[in-house]
Each structure stands twice: as structure tokens, then as C-alpha cells.
Amino acid sequence: MSSAQYARIKLGNQDKISFLSNLGTLLAAGIPLLDAVGSLLEDSKGGQKKVMETLRADLMQGKRIYASLSRFPRAFDKITVNLIRAAEEAGTLEVTLKDLRDHLQQEIEFNDKVRFALLYPLIILFVFIGVMLMMLVLVVPKLTTVFYQLGVTLPLSTRILIFASDLLIKKTFYVIGVGGALAFISYFIYSHKKSFVLNILFSLPLISQLVRQIDLARLSRSLYLLLSSGLPITVALELSAQVVMREQTAKMINRSREMVLSGKKLSEGFRTSKKSLPTIMTRLIEAGEKSGSLDKSFQEISNFLSYQVANSLKTITVLVEPVMLVGIGLAVGTMMMAIIGPIYGLVGQVKFR
Structure with a gap:
């Protein structure tokens, strides 16, 4: 997808809560990040599915979560992206989620x-x-x-x-x-x-x-x-x-x-x-x-x-x-x-x- 297509994707509040909650729960349970994203991708649909597909592809290329989520400015604001970036650096991602x-x-x-x-x-x-x-x-x-x-x-x-x-x-x-x-x-x-x-x-x-x-x-x-x-x-x-x-x-x-x-x-x-x-x-x-x-x-x-x-x-x-x-x-x-x-x-x- 192009940058303009990424920018058009928007998630509802409940979708964002579901993403943050489920990903945090899976990580807290000790499931590797890529596997956790893959599990969430199976049940996702609509805009959330596109986000998860992009996130999984970026992770497989070695990119970090915040860099992938920053592609979706209408879904994840700068506060969310920067908090996830800080959490990745500090190793406290599940807590921050x-x-x-x-x-x-x-x-x-x-x-x-x-x-x-x-x-x-x-x-x-x-x-x-x-x-x-x-x-x-x-x-x-x-x-x-x-x-x-x-x-x-x-x-x-x-x-x-x-x-x-x-x-x-x-x-x-x-x-x-x-x-x-x-x-x-x-x-x-x-x-x-x-x-x-x-x-x-x-x-x-x-x-x-x-x-x-x-x-x-x-x-x-x-x-x-x-x-x-x-x-x-x-x-x-x-x-x-x-x-x-x-x-x-x-x-x-x-x-x-x-x-x-x-x-x-x-x-x-x-x-x-x-x-x-x-x-x-x-x-x-x-x-x-x-x-x-x-x-x-x-x-x-x-x-x-x-x-x-x-x-x-x-x-x-x-x-x-x-x-x-x-x-x-x-x-x-x-x-x-x-x-x-x-x-x-x-x-x-x-x-x-």
C-alpha cells in the first residue's frame, strides 16, 4: 500500500482497545511478538486486519512496532506511537500496552x-x-x-x-x-x-x-x-x-x-x-x-x-x-x-x- 492508503485507514476505539489489550495479554503470557501478531491477524477484519498484516510484514523485515504503527496516523496518534517506542527501548512493552x-x-x-x-x-x-x-x-x-x-x-x-x-x-x-x-x-x-x-x-x-x-x-x-x-x-x-x-x-x-x-x-x-x-x-x-x-x-x-x-x-x-x-x-x-x-x-x- 502507498503512504496515502495507510493514512486513510482508521480504527474505532473498540478496535484499538481490543488490539492493545489482546497484544498485551499475549506478550504477558510469554508468547513471542511475531506469533502474537499472527494470532491476532487470524481473528481480525477490516481496517484492523490491514494494520495487523502490515505489522506482521514489518516485523518479519526486522522493523520495530512503533515504526510500523506510525504508518497509520489516523489509527494511532503520536502519543501512542512514542509510548510504544519508549516501551520497546525499555523492554516494558506489555506494561505500556x-x-x-x-x-x-x-x-x-x-x-x-x-x-x-x-x-x-x-x-x-x-x-x-x-x-x-x-x-x-x-x-x-x-x-x-x-x-x-x-x-x-x-x-x-x-x-x-x-x-x-x-x-x-x-x-x-x-x-x-x-x-x-x-x-x-x-x-x-x-x-x-x-x-x-x-x-x-x-x-x-x-x-x-x-x-x-x-x-x-x-x-x-x-x-x-x-x-x-x-x-x-x-x-x-x-x-x-x-x-x-x-x-x-x-x-x-x-x-x-x-x-x-x-x-x-x-x-x-x-x-x-x-x-x-x-x-x-x-x-x-x-x-x-x-x-x-x-x-x-x-x-x-x-x-x-x-x-x-x-x-x-x-x-x-x-x-x-x-x-x-x-x-x-x-x-x-x-x-x-x-x-x-x-x-x-x-x-x-x-x-x-
Whole structure:
């Protein structure tokens, strides 16, 4: 396969966990590496099979595991590749594979918490949009016919509702076309101005604090994993800068790395970003530097920040749900008034007659 073909291969999280776990288990049982890869190849399929075939072929040629896995940048990130490289040099491959598996599982669980916390408001929003569309397509046209036949005077809100209904029914392809064009433009802007769009999104109230905590939690987990595997602090910082979302956090990491390269402590570099880092994080880093257990300090920081993220997600959910419900209630109420208002007017006309 060409380099471009290797680069297109992607593994799902469960496939990566399976690969790391099974390979680590076989190696821990004393099975030679090439035989272990051959055993995994027998049960693999899809993208995982291509990875295993390439890995086996490379091993037979005398190449190392990290060199083979680095061919698949979409399947194995630089952190994974560098950790495996360090483990091969230190002779602790099976231990590192287990650590990588645990790290990936924690990352999946962490992301799932974030995803599920945001899922409920989205479900409410989509249900509301579905109900609105159903009303505009099925209910409003029937009432419109009745109103026009009886010559009912319609208020502005009802006329707007009828206009929206007619637009959806009679100009469906135009609506779809405009919607598709807006979606394409949005995607184009996001693709070419991703940093700009994300900076705006990450600066929104509530979201900015949450994203900062998520970034620091990911940073701490990555640094713990990298440092505990024996990688130098400068390499660990360089790799960890790639796992964060905020540009400000990445700049803070790179700035701290430069300070470490100049002979200063990591805590001194982080201390220059007091607004971005909680005080407890800096204190724990200082303690880790003094005791020579910086990796353990980052493990404690990771646990603390993960707890903070969970609390922030609960807070956001508690705040967003009632706001959304009130907004949806107002929108539904306005629609119902636009429908019921002319009906009451019609009843009044009948009584008057």
C-alpha cells in the first residue's frame, strides 16, 4: 500500500482497545511478538486486519512496532506511537500496552460523559423542531383552508404561520436548497477558519469554563501516561499540546516547554498562566517536582479535574434544561395562540350572527 492508503485507514476505539489489550495479554503470557501478531491477524477484519498484516510484514523485515504503527496516523496518534517506542527501548512493552488500554478506556468514558450530558438538550430541541414541522405541514394547511373559506380576519402571527407553512409545502425544494447551501457555507467556513470558529464557540459563557477544564484534564492524563513511561518532560509536553482543544492552552503548554528547555521548572512555566490554571494544579506540580514523582502529581490532577468536569456538566445541564423548556414553551404557546386566536374570532362571529 502507498503512504496515502495507510493514512486513510482508521480504527474505532473498540478496535484499538481490543488490539492493545489482546497484544498485551499475549506478550504477558510469554508468547513471542511475531506469533502474537499472527494470532491476532487470524481473528481480525477490516481496517484492523490491514494494520495487523502490515505489522506482521514489518516485523518479519526486522522493523520495530512503533515504526510500523506510525504508518497509520489516523489509527494511532503520536502519543501512542512514542509510548510504544519508549516501551520497546525499555523492554516494558506489555506494561505500556496495558497502560495505553486503560488510558483509552478512561478517555472514552470521559468523552461519553460529556456527550451524554449534552445529548438531552439536543433531543429536546430536535423533538421540538419535529413537532413544529408536523404542525406546519399537517395542521396549519387544513386550518388555513377553513379560515379563508369563512373570511376570518387573521392576525399577523397567524399570517406568518401560514406563510411558513406555504413555504414548506409549495417551495419544498427551494427550502431544501437554501438549507443545503447554508450547511455547505457553514462547513466551508468551519473547514477554512476552524480556529476562529472554535475560539468564538469556546468563549461563550459556561462553555469556556467547561472546555478549559476538559483541556486541563486531558493534558494531565496525557502527561501522567507519558512521564510514567519514561519520556522526557519536553517530549511529553510537545505531544500533550496536540490533545487539547483551546489554542490558548496549547500556547501555554508550548511556552512552558520553552521555559523547561531553558533550564526552568515546569511549575514556573505553568505559573505564568495563573488565569488558565487552578492553583491546586500548580501546587501539586511543585510538590511532584520536589518529591521526584511528577507523574503521580499529574495523576492526582487528572482525577481532580475529571471530578470538576463532571460537576460542571451537571451544572450546565441544570441551567440549560429549564431555559430550553421555557423557550420551547413560549414558542409553542405563540404558535397555539396564532392558531386559536382566529378560531375564537370565528366563534365570536358565529355568535354575533
